[in-house]
Amino acid sequence: MKITVQTLMKLAQEGQKITMLTCYDASFAATLDEAGVETLLVGDSLGMVMQGADSTLPVTLEDMAYHVRCVARGARNALIIGDMPFGSYQESPQQAFASAAKLMQAGAHMVKLEGGAFMADTTRFLVERGIPVCSHIGLTPQYVNTFGGYRVQGKSEDDAARIRADARALADAGASMVLMECVPAALAGAITAELPVPTIGIGAGPEVSGQVLVIYDMLGVYPGKKARFVKNFMPEAGSIAGAVKAYVHAVKNGSFPAAEHCF
Known part of the structure; x- marks a missing residue:
């Protein structure tokens, strides 16, 4: 069955967990598709896990379009989300539309933008022009130099209130999905209860609509220290x-993430 935005909304409304993994090529796309992963995120994480960079910042729009095309050739049913890389959308809504159009033409069904309420106008601009948007809040890796590292977000009352306001503003602007990274589980659960659209968590606890991991992390391939929210399947x-099937099963039955994976 072809997965659409409406499919994901229905799953969330019925309380069925949504599964997402990052994916960068046709072979993995076919494998994930066969296992029933509903959403494939062609993430700018490829800059670190495939290109060997120390952040996502060097990834270009051309890199992203190439990998979206590869994934689109391998996936038959999954919904494909293309990450908008650093510098491809922050200047103006018009710049964002031109970049997003390239990813959609390459085979994406949705694009992902990092940033809070200040991205609401850009989100609305894209949605009004036929481009579904997944908003990414909490720890946003493209802002690593502003954060001073990969740190949990939303721990203080003020920061938590800001993230909640970000989520509401982006949903009001028309985002089809909100991805939360490295935020306390209680905060992510509260935001999920407030929003009319599905939420996806990575290091955001179990009380969200679905989960995402970087494929190389959940296969134990990527070297170095593993983040707390990672499980090697x-x-x-x-x-x-x-x-991959074990990951899908664990997300669906609620056994992942467990307490040790949460903040």
């Missing part, structure tokens, strides 16, 4: 296809 599964 490979040891028990024994194969890539098995690990």
